Amino acid sequence: MAEQVTTRRPYVREVPKTHWFLRQPRYLRYMAREVTCVFIGAYAVFMLVAIARLAEGREAYDEFLRELASPAGIAFQLVILVFALYHTISWFNVTPKAMPVQLGESFVPGWIIVAAHYAGWIAVSIIILALAGAF
Amino acid sequence: MSERVVELEVLRYNPETDEAPHFQRYSVPCREEWVVLDALNHVKEALDPTLSYRWSCHMAVCGSCGMMINGEPKLACKSFLRDYRGVIRVEPLAHFPIERDLVTVIDDFVAKLARVKPYLIPKEVKPLEAGEYRQTPAELQRYKQFTLCINCMLCYAACPEYGLIPKFIGPAAISLAHRYNQDSRDGGRGERQEEIASAEGVWECSFTGACSEVCPEHVDPAAALQQVKIKSTIDWYLEHTMPWLNK
Numbered sequence: 001m002a003e004q005v006t007t008r009r010p011y012v013r014e015v016p017k018t019h020w021f022l023r024q025p026r027y028l029r030y031m032a033r034e035v036t037c038v039f040i041g042a043y044a045v046f047m048l049v050a051i052a053r054l055a056e057g058r059e060a061y062d063e064f065l066r067e068l069a070s071p072a073g074i075a076f077q078l079v080i081l082v083f084a085l086y087h088t089i090s091w092f093n094v095t096p097k098a099m100p101v102q103l104g105e106s107f108v109p110g111w112i113i114v115a116a117h118y119a120g121w122i123a124v125s126i127i128i129l130a131l132a133g134a135f
Numbered sequence: 136m137s138e139r140v141v142e143l144e145v146l147r148y149n150p151e152t153d154e155a156p157h158f159q160r161y162s163v164p165c166r167e168e169w170v171v172l173d174a175l176n177h178v179k180e181a182l183d184p185t186l187s188y189r190w191s192c193h194m195a196v197c198g199s200c201g202m203m204i205n206g207e208p209k210l211a212c213k214s215f216l217r218d219y220r221g222v223i224r225v226e227p228l229a230h231f232p233i234e235r236d237l238v239t240v241i242d243d244f245v246a247k248l249a250r251v252k253p254y255l256i257p258k259e260v261k262p263l264e265a266g267e268y269r270q271t272p273a274e275l276q277r278y279k280q281f282t283l284c285i286n287c288m289l290c291y292a293a294c295p296e297y298g299l300i301p302k303f304i305g306p307a308a309i310s311l312a313h314r315y316n317q318d319s320r321d322g323g324r325g326e327r328q329e330e331i332a333s334a335e336g337v338w339e340c341s342f343t344g345a346c347s348e349v350c351p352e353h354v355d356p357a358a359a360l361q362q363v364k365i366k367s368t369i370d371w372y373l374e375h376t377m378p379w380l381n382k
Contacts, residue, residue, distance in 0.1 A: 011156060012233075020298065024206070026345050030342075034341070097357055102273070104273050105272050
């Protein structure tokens, strides 16, 4: 019997390691969501700086508030706000996937789970504003 | 019935003669109701019998004809030609090695599927005369969506993580593991967790969500994976804060 010769030679297509996310709009949307966490992190650092200035005394803190009211300070906060909103909204919108709620034989519609997150967000914001003496 | 000519650009690869794949163009006279698979069948029957591709049912049930159509993972039997303008580019499923033309090597997926034990491991083994394992409609509903997977592997072709890190067990296999873990009759979760709660399992997923966007059966693998992450995290905390529970 003749020896069988295998002709298999699978061809592997390389995935670009650095710019793979440019191949698909949905990959780009994903990267946009992920990159916004840098701005959330930046704001956390900013809060630490604010606390440090507060610890230094009233004068240092007033100076810090004046810096914040400058055009550069306002621009910084606006940029952070835009990215923080994008981060929050894009994550809230996918919560029904991670946390489905089953009642009997049916699942609670996804929009209710998303709405519950927004309601929680508003409630926590009101509590913080109340603690800060805004009302 | 109206007829128009569609230009197909098909990625060809012959392991016996080609160093690398190349595109070949075919002009296919097609009918209004044709799908891409019909056009490929026409090429094979009338223009070029050497073209290789997988297909079987022609009704989005068998999961064989998954391929990249204009860069998007699709079932060729579910992609109507009338929905495309200009040249239609057909390539084998991304992230899998090419065996020949549009046929990919799927051994990796099949091995991963076996690893997650996608079958019922009864909680308690009953003798035949004790009757069937019963379940309420609500218990069925809990996992029903994840039973719809047809193993077409479109989710693997869409998943950027799988493309970059091939050891990732991937969307379909983990979704099927989750399907059995969610089944009230099943007692095999511990065995499956060994595979899916590992670094190669759900923790390789960064929730791009592409798997769910391309799934032709609306299984929503991204949902299954996030649910496995949450349950695995709860396991970890219970194990480390209440070790007596594990006895």
